Structure formats: structure tokens, C-alpha cells
Amino acid sequence: MAEQKPRYYRIADEIRGRIDRGDLEPGQQLPTEHELMAQYEASRNTVRLALRRLTDEGLVISGQGRGSYVRRAHVPAVWDWSVLESRSRHESNTNGGDQWASVVAESGREPRQEVRVSIRQPPADVAERLGLDPETAMTVVRERVRFIDQEPYALADSYFPEELVRGTPLMKPEDVSAPGGVLAQSGLIQVRYEDEITFRMPTRAESERLDLPPATPVAVHTRTGYDKGGKPLRVMVTTLPGDRHVIRYSVLAD
Amino acid sequence: MAEQKPRYYRIADEIRGRIDRGDLEPGQQLPTEHELMAQYEASRNTVRLALRRLTDEGLVISGQGRGSYVRRAHVPAVWDWSVLESRSRHESNTNGGDQWASVVAESGREPRQEVRVSIRQPPADVAERLGLDPETAMTVVRERVRFIDQEPYALADSYFPEELVRGTPLMKPEDVSAPGGVLAQSGLIQVRYEDEITFRMPTRAESERLDLPPATPVAVHTRTGYDKGGKPLRVMVTTLPGDRHVIRYSVLAD
Structure with a gap:
């Protein structure tokens, strides 16, 4: 408990504090290595280790030879999965897009989707979730990249058993009114x-x-939809x- | 689209394939830099960039001077938050621990918790979720480290408005039967x-x-519990x- 922390830990803590307090703002360039060496009376390697620490935590973005910057903040998209992509909301949607697009537009931001439709064998875990034979099953796959205000926000891939949706509008490559609907x-x-x-x-x-x-993790959200009899209809x-x-x-x- | 990938991308792809196929197993040491340089007829820097790529993806763990290893797999804990930490399950729990411990024990694994109780000002976001004045509010905080089979699996900190729980068993530092109960x-x-x-x-x-x-992200799951009148009772x-x-x-x- 009482062990002395390495010096670069303490320098990283100090810089982290300046970011947390807002003294260093999102997008702002950090002092150069030379400036930090002078400020903390530290060697170049100590400063580099401190910066590496903050980069690994995702607080700081470093570009080779381009200095270090406080990570720029995005406006977070808050999606409530208790209601998102649920059936009746799909059907009551009136603006011609899908429910996701409606939710984004209601928040005053601009939704856009790139959609690609194909028919192919699903990955093994998707086949398993759909109760299909992974060796022979075919699925209709709608792969979307979802943009908000022209920035990519999410990849959303829906898989439907091919035999269930053959000949329906789901097969069209354009942005059909919501798949659930x-x-x-x-x-x-x-x-x-x-x-x-x-x-x-x-x-x-x-x-x-x-x-x-760099240092941006992702969540992978896998939703399996079932009918009244417990049969899986879709994996998203x-x-x-x-x-x-x-x-x-x-x-x-409960 | 047709642009040539750097050589270290292709070496990283090749090593990733060996991990995906199981030719290199979790916990196994990768070939040394020298061996990889010989295998791929590549420079030391090219090999290092390829390894760095796999480290950033979290597939490989590198220790300074200790070689590189395929990340060791954990047995995943699958927690269903639709039922976990919910009220009636707490009360029906019969093994003297809390519901989390019951769920883990039922899966044949060994739960253990380190609990620390304190009374203090909550972080600003917790105060806001509890509807408390962040300047003056005091909360009873139960901080737990949750272990499964002697490995740390989660940090779980519960905050209760101090005025609500004064004098209840929640103030005890030991592992009380579930807070919800x-x-x-x-x-x-x-x-x-x-x-x-x-x-x-x-x-x-x-x-x-x-x-x-390294390169292990975390999810932060924040649950706010409300009574029938919509008053917040707990943040976990x-x-x-x-x-x-x-x-x-x-x-x-719906």
C-alpha cells in the first residue's frame, strides 16, 4: 500500500487532473514533449511513458510526429433498447424511414444509413441463435452503417432466415420501412x-x-427476436x- | 479500395488467423521477434508494428522483455440484468449471501466479496440520479470487489441516501443479505x-x-432503483x- 509510485504515474495523474478539470479541453493540443520535460523536470522517456499511459486510457490521442491531443468529445447517442426496434413503434412510425431514423431525427440530429442487402450463410453464432443448420442455412442480411450528422455512429446488421422473408420488401437494397414492421x-x-x-x-x-x-472500445449488441411460439425470426x-x-x-x- | 496494405498489416492478419484457428492457443507464447523476422522475412520494426497491432486489438499481451502471449481466456460471467439484483429474487434467496452470490454459486463457481462501507458525499452524477443536492447530500456507500473462483470479476458500488438507511443493517461492513431485501x-x-x-x-x-x-475495456453499468412514487432509492x-x-x-x- 505504501509503495512509491513511479514518477511517470504521478505526471500522468497531474495531466489527467488538468483534463478532468477542463484546463485542457477536448481537441486541444497538449504541451510538447520538450515543454512537459521542462514543466515536470523529467526525462524524455518519463514524459513519453506518462503520455502513453493517458493514450492507453483513451484520454489522449497521439499521432506520430503530430503531437498529442485531448480526445475530442462526441455528442453521445443515448439509445433505449427497451423501446428501440420494438414492433409497435415501428408500425406507428410515419416519416418513411425506420424507427432508428425517427428517434435520431426527433433529437434534432440528422440520420443517414447506407444499406447493403445480400443472401448468404450466416456466421455460426447467428445460425445458432436462429436455430438454423450452420452448414446449409441461408439468411437475408441487411448491413447498415448508421450516420448521425455525417459521422459514423454504428454498424447494424440484421439476419433473417431466407425461407421466411423470400419475396418480401426486406430483399430490397433500399432503406425499407422498418424490418420489424x-x-x-x-x-x-x-x-x-x-x-x-x-x-x-x-x-x-x-x-x-x-x-x-485508437483506444476506443466497442460494445456488440446482439438482439434475437422471437414470435409467440418461441421461434426466432431475426438476429440484429x-x-x-x-x-x-x-x-x-x-x-x-419482478 | 485497391490500395496496397502495409506489410505489417498482412503479417498481423496472418498471426490473427493462427489465433482464430486455434493454432496458437490462449496463454501460449508467440514466436520471438527473431523467429517472426525469419518466418516472414521482415525487419524488426515491421514485426514490432504487427505485434503492436494485435496488442491494441487485445488479442495479444506483450510484456517488456518477456515476449508476447495469446491473451488467456476467462470463463465469461453471463449476468441477466432483467432478473439480477431485482427485489423478489433477493427476498427468496436462502443461502445467506446476496443474490449475486447465489447466481454464481448455482453455476458451480465460487463467489466471494470484499465489502467496505462508508458514509460520504456521492459523486455529482450519483447525487443527480438520487435527486440529492450534490453540495450537501450524504450517502451510505457499499463498495464491493466481486471475485469468482478467486479472480476479480467486477466492482459493484451501491449508494443509498443516508437519511433513508440510517440505522439499518446496510450500515454494517459485513456482507449483509441483499441490499434490495x-x-x-x-x-x-x-x-x-x-x-x-x-x-x-x-x-x-x-x-x-x-x-x-492491457487493452481490456470495461462496461460501467449504472442502475437506479425507484419506488412506486418514482422516488430514487439506490444507485448501483x-x-x-x-x-x-x-x-x-x-x-x-410493446
């Missing part, structure tokens, strides 16, 4: 969802598609960067 | 919870308390490392 029009009513959330560092492909700065996998998202749920005590 | 015994019944989940890199203090390897802040947790929810379509 389209399912419902075909008599496929989701009454219950099972959600699983994991959180990890992004893969390289995810970092590129979402334009993530949403990848949410931690620097621009809050997940919300309302729960009634 | 104790609240209920005092006529304080939680009927609804609002949960918020954010995910970020851990602070240094969190890394140390949870013994986290749980910090969950991404390499050992899955969050689950069941949702009924």
Missing part, C-alpha cells in the same frame, strides 16, 4: 427479444468502417463505439 | 430500475483493482471487464 406485415410478429452485450477492442475492419481513434448485431454511445434499459422489478 | 424490510420497495451502460478504457485504479491485462454502479463478462436482457415487445 415489414416482418409484421408478413404475419411474422416479434413478441420478445433476448439481448446480449459484449464489449471489446474493435477489429481493424470495424475501426476503419467507423473511423475510430449492432456495433457501438464507446466514445459516442450510451445504452439504456428500463426494467420492472 | 434490506431496503424492502424498511418499507423501501424498488419497483422499477433505469439502467445505463457505457463502455470505455479502464482508469488506472480500476485496472489495478481488477488486475486487468458496476464495473465489468470486457474479457470476462456478457450482459443479458430480456425485453417484451
Whole structure:
């Protein structure tokens, strides 16, 4: 308990304090290595270790030869998954987009989606959630990149068993009115969802598609929708960067 | 789209493939830098950049001068927050611990908690969630480190308005039978919870308390419990490392 902390810990603590208090603001450049060496009477390596510490915590972005900056803040998207992507809200949606777009537009921000539709074998875990044979099953996949105010906010991929949705508007590559609603029009009513959330560092492909700065973890939100008989109708996998998202749920005590 | 990837990307992809296929197993040491330089006919810097890439993704743990290892897997704790820490389950719990401990024990694993109780001013966001004046409010705080099979799995800190719980068993430092149940015994019944989940890199203090390897993000799960009249009774802040947790929810379509 009484052991002496390394000097670079204390320098990192001090700089972290300046960020927390707002003396150093989001997007602002930190003092240069030379300036920090002078301020703290420390060696270059000590200063570098302190900065590395703050980079690993995600507070500071460092570019090779471009100095260090306080991470720029995003306006967080707060999504309540107790109501988001749920059936009746889909159907009451009147602005021609899907429910996600409505929620974003209601908050005064601008939603946009890039949609790609394909028919293919699902990943093994999606096949399992849909109760399909991973060797032979085919799914209709709607892959979306969701933008808010022109910035990428989430990847949202929905998988439908191909035999259930053949010939429905879900097969169209354009932005169909919400999948839940389209399912419902075909008599496929989701009454219950099972959600699983994991959180990890992004893969390289995810970092590129979402334009993530370093040290930005993602949550992977996987929703499986079931009909009244307990049959799975859809799996939706949403990848949410931690620097621009809050997940919300309302729960009634049992 | 057609641009050539740097060489170290392709080396990282190749090593990632060996990990994904299980050719390199969790906990196993990677070939040394020299061996990788020979295998890929690459320079030391190219090999280091490739390893750094895998370290940033959290797949590989590197220790200075101690080589690189495939990250060791934890048995994930899957916690369903639709039922966890909910009132009636607390009260029906019969093994003398709290509900969390019951859930873990039922899965055949060994729960243990270190509990510390104090009375102090809550952080500003907790005061706001409890509807208290952040300048003057006092809360009873129960801080727990939760271990499974002797490994730290979560930090769980509960905050109660001091005026509500003065003189109740919640003030005892030992592991009281679940807080929800104790609240209920005092006529304080939680009927609804609002949960918020954010995910970020851990602070240094969190890394140390949870013994986290590098590049391990955490989710911060904040549950506010309300009584029938909408009055907040408790805030519980749980910090969950991404390499050992899955969050689950069941949702009924509205």
C-alpha cells in the first residue's frame, strides 16, 4: 500500500487532473514533449511513458510526429433498447424511414444509413441463435452503417432466415420501412427479444468502417427476436463505439 | 479500395488467423521477434508494428522483455440484468449471501466479496440520479470487489441516501443479505430500475483493482432503483471487464 509510485504515474495523474478539470479541453493540443520535460523536470522517456499511459486510457490521442491531443468529445447517442426496434413503434412510425431514423431525427440530429442487402450463410453464432443448420442455412442480411450528422455512429446488421422473408420488401437494397414492421406485415410478429452485450477492442475492419481513434472500445449488441411460439425470426448485431454511445434499459422489478 | 496494405498489416492478419484457428492457443507464447523476422522475412520494426497491432486489438499481451502471449481466456460471467439484483429474487434467496452470490454459486463457481462501507458525499452524477443536492447530500456507500473462483470479476458500488438507511443493517461492513431485501424490510420497495451502460478504457485504479491485462475495456453499468412514487432509492454502479463478462436482457415487445 505504501509503495512509491513511479514518477511517470504521478505526471500522468497531474495531466489527467488538468483534463478532468477542463484546463485542457477536448481537441486541444497538449504541451510538447520538450515543454512537459521542462514543466515536470523529467526525462524524455518519463514524459513519453506518462503520455502513453493517458493514450492507453483513451484520454489522449497521439499521432506520430503530430503531437498529442485531448480526445475530442462526441455528442453521445443515448439509445433505449427497451423501446428501440420494438414492433409497435415501428408500425406507428410515419416519416418513411425506420424507427432508428425517427428517434435520431426527433433529437434534432440528422440520420443517414447506407444499406447493403445480400443472401448468404450466416456466421455460426447467428445460425445458432436462429436455430438454423450452420452448414446449409441461408439468411437475408441487411448491413447498415448508421450516420448521425455525417459521422459514423454504428454498424447494424440484421439476419433473417431466407425461407421466411423470400419475396418480401426486406430483399430490397433500399432503406425499407422498418424490418420489424415489414416482418409484421408478413404475419411474422416479434413478441420478445433476448439481448446480449459484449464489449471489446474493435477489429481493424470495424475501426476503419467507423473511423475510430485508437483506444476506443466497442460494445456488440446482439438482439434475437422471437414470435409467440418461441421461434426466432431475426438476429440484429449492432456495433457501438464507446466514445459516442450510451445504452439504456428500463426494467420492472419482478 | 485497391490500395496496397502495409506489410505489417498482412503479417498481423496472418498471426490473427493462427489465433482464430486455434493454432496458437490462449496463454501460449508467440514466436520471438527473431523467429517472426525469419518466418516472414521482415525487419524488426515491421514485426514490432504487427505485434503492436494485435496488442491494441487485445488479442495479444506483450510484456517488456518477456515476449508476447495469446491473451488467456476467462470463463465469461453471463449476468441477466432483467432478473439480477431485482427485489423478489433477493427476498427468496436462502443461502445467506446476496443474490449475486447465489447466481454464481448455482453455476458451480465460487463467489466471494470484499465489502467496505462508508458514509460520504456521492459523486455529482450519483447525487443527480438520487435527486440529492450534490453540495450537501450524504450517502451510505457499499463498495464491493466481486471475485469468482478467486479472480476479480467486477466492482459493484451501491449508494443509498443516508437519511433513508440510517440505522439499518446496510450500515454494517459485513456482507449483509441483499441490499434490495434490506431496503424492502424498511418499507423501501424498488419497483422499477433505469439502467445505463457505457463502455470505455479502464482508469488506472480500476485496472489495478481488477488486475486487468492491457487493452481490456470495461462496461460501467449504472442502475437506479425507484419506488412506486418514482422516488430514487439506490444507485448501483458496476464495473465489468470486457474479457470476462456478457450482459443479458430480456425485453417484451410493446
